[in-house]
C-alpha cells in the first residue's frame with residue numbers, strides 16, 4: 001500500500017520511511033515488510049494522529065481489503 005501524504009515527518013518518520021523504501025525491505029519477505037509497516041503506523045498513531053485520520057479517509061477500500069485478508 002502506497003500513501004502519499006502532505007506532512008512534515010519527524011526524524012523517526014524519516015528513518016522508518018527510509019527503511020521501508022530500502023531495497024532490502026522492498027525485495028524482502030512479506031513478514032518483515034508487514035512488521036516494519038506496523039511499526040511505522042504505530043508511530044504515526046501516537047505521534048501524528050492527524051495523519052492516521054487522513055489515511056483512513058483516503059484509503060477506506062484498501063483498509064477493508066487488508067482486514068479481509070486476515071480471515072483467509
Ligand SMILES: [Zn+2]
Pocket residue numbers: 009010011012013014043044047048
Ligand atoms: Zn514521526
